[in-house]
Amino acid sequence: MSQARLMDGTALARRVVEETAEQAAALTGRTGTVPCLATVLVGEDPASVTYVRMKQNRCRRAGIGSRHVALPAETTTEELVGTLRSLSEDPAVHGILLQHPVGDHIDERAAFEAIAPEKDVDGVTFASFAAMSFGLPGFVSCTPGGILRLLDEYGVELGGRRAVVVGRSAILGKPVGMLLLARDATVTYCHSRTADLPSVVREADVVVAAVGRPRLIRGQDVKPGAVVIDAGYNPGNVGDVDYDSAVERASLITPVPGGVGPMTIATLLEQTVHAAARQLGV
Numbered sequence: 001m002s003q004a005r006l007m008d009g010t011a012l013a014r015r016v017v018e019e020t021a022e023q024a025a026a027l028t029g030r031t032g033t034v035p036c037l038a039t040v041l042v043g044e045d046p047a048s049v050t051y052v053r054m055k056q057n058r059c060r061r062a063g064i065g066s067r068h069v070a071l072p073a074e075t076t077t078e079e080l081v082g083t084l085r086s087l088s089e090d091p092a093v094h095g096i097l098l099q100h101p102v103g104d105h106i107d108e109r110a111a112f113e114a115i116a117p118e119k120d121v122d123g124v125t126f127a128s129f130a131a132m133s134f135g136l137p138g139f140v141s142c143t144p145g146g147i148l149r150l151l152d153e154y155g156v157e158l159g160g161r162r163a164v165v166v167g168r169s170a171i172l173g174k175p176v177g178m179l180l181l182a183r184d185a186t187v188t189y190c191h192s193r194t195a196d197l198p199s200v201v202r203e204a205d206v207v208v209a210a211v212g213r214p215r216l217i218r219g220q221d222v223k224p225g226a227v228v229i230d231a232g233y234n235p236g237n238v239g240d241v242d243y244d245s246a247v248e249r250a251s252l253i254t255p256v257p258g259g260v261g262p263m264t265i266a267t268l269l270e271q272t273v274h275a276a277a278r279q280l281g282v
């Protein structure tokens with residue numbers, strides 16, 4: 001079989017960000033207000049610091065303002081909730097992003113729920129999850145939203161196809177499965193307790209690897225012609241898919257880097273401008 005075609009997330013993200021920049025400029029011209037994303041980071045995990053910086057840089061290039069709140073690693077749940085509530089009430093802030101993970105001593109769910117739904121541009125609240133699951137207007141989780149955009153861009157038909165999601169995290173695995181279900185795919189979730197993972201993956205027309213285990217999904221476990229989405233972001237820019245072997249079996253595959261990652265940030269920027277437009281009554 002010939003090699004898979006690459007799904008170029010960098011190129012698609014660039015287009016989405018360009019369109020978003022035009023929308024941001026139009027909104028600022030019309031209202032005199034620059035859309036603003038608040039980023040909140042607890043602690044100094046180097047990967048998280050990098051991701052937040054990437055988000056701020058892309059905001060700047062797209063004409064979106066950003067405000068950063070850096071909190072010490074010892075921050076309590078109550079303090080974090082207080083910070084997120086006050087950003088939720090601040091009319092100069094249109095979108096809020098709490099960088100995950102926040103540290104084991106913090107109740108991350110309580111923190112996410114302190115984000116006002118109309119500012120939840122990262123799509124992490126229960127309200128966003130429910131709206132997304134029922135196909136109602138609202139904000140999608142950024143990586144899942146970016147994945148669906150990539151699948152659409154490459155003309156992947158989802159209706160009636162077997163999708164296997166490996167991973168069940170709140171911001172990635174669970175929501176991407178719901179988005180695939182809303183598109184009429186037959187969705188199976190796999191996780192750490194799944195028996196014989198390779199045999200389940202082998203049945204998939206579309207595989208989404210979102211578990212945080214470097215190169216867990218091997219080419220021999222990929223059905224010939226399947227679409228492979230690697231949403232893993234492990235240290236050293238290594239995905240959850242063994243790219244070299246999977247590329248020989250798949251029809252379409254996302255690389256790491258340059259696949260899902262850039263789409264995560266593009267979706268965040270796009271949703272920030274949409275949130276600002278709604279809050280400004282445009």
Ligand SMILES: Nc1nc2c(c(=O)[nH]1)N[C@@H](CN(C=O)c1ccc(C(=O)N[C@@H](CCC(=O)O)C(=O)O)cc1)CN2
Binds near residue numbers: 101142143171265
């Ligand atoms: N609140 C959130 N926290 C986290 C999310 C999220 O969507 N919301 N996702 C991940 C990490 N993440 C964003 O935060 C993220 C990871 C990777 C990339 C990315 O573009 N990676 C590049 C390579 C990076 C590089 O060049 O150094 C790529 O894949 O091409 C973007 C965002 C965890 N936390």
